[in-house]
Amino acid sequence: MFNTISTQAKNLVNLATKSKLNSKTKVVTITSGKGGVGKSTFTANIAYLLGDFGYKVAVLDADIGLANMQVLFNVKPERTFFDYIEGKFDNIEEVFTQTEYKNITLIAGKSGYEYSSKASSFVFTQIVETILELDKFDILLIDTGAGLNEYVKEFLDISPNILAVTTTDPSALTDVYALMKMVSTYKESLLLTFNHTKNYQTGSTITESIKNLAQKNRLNSNFMLKYIGSVSMSQNIATTGRLRKLFSKEFGDDQTTLELRLVVDNLLNNLRV
């Protein structure tokens, strides 16, 4: 009974979201399943490259395990979007933090939040909807934490674009397959990018293997897995991360930045509203 009502409510929210919002803002949720594969690094650096191109970008830190976007952008947010959820501010813009980077606004998160207490009210869906209604940003990037919990799923549900980050590590691939299996039941596509992967072709070959497996296992045949590029392992990425800087800015001519630029180009070419 509860599930039925909950599903209906969810459908209503989705319908409302689709019909009401003629927002120019495109939403991309970055996820992986496995932890530590580079989601946050990708999110922050993709935001930088987009901002540098002239796009207005908002980054929502939706990792409740360990919100770390403020570390990557080297800012100390005074407010998080949970302050808005808790009703401390009426206007969501009051919890926005400007970063030192051109065109990038951070909507900071908070670690250790207890999701279950708020789970029934679609509060995160409403947050995203409110940001879209502002119509201030070209792109909203949502960085999720590891795993496929209800909290991450709510962001996947509302997002027309999902970017999965993986490595070639078997456990990461197993997790990304599980993610794809779930997403394929209600989405048309999933964008896939590889981290710690030197060769563009390697990512492409593995993507084909995943597609073959999906076909063998009879996953939704209309569903599309779209490979959009890979980024090599690099000491510069690890070092800039530690120094609270962005590799795509500090090492703009590095191979890894060129690789990520290609990911960004492909992402832009595949964005859905």
Ligand SMILES: Nc1ncnc2c1ncn2[C@@H]1O[C@H](COP(=O)(O)OP(=O)(O)OP(=O)(O)O)[C@@H](O)[C@H]1O
């Ligand atoms: N291509 C790379 N080369 C070298 N180091 C990298 C690369 N990508 C990410 N890292 C480093 O790996 C670590 C994990 O990256 P990151 O925090 O982005 O992963 P994550 O998927 O967001 O992790 P979590 O699941 O905990 O949120 C960081 O220290 C980061 O600097």
Ligand SMILES: [Mg+2]
């Ligand atoms: Mg992260």
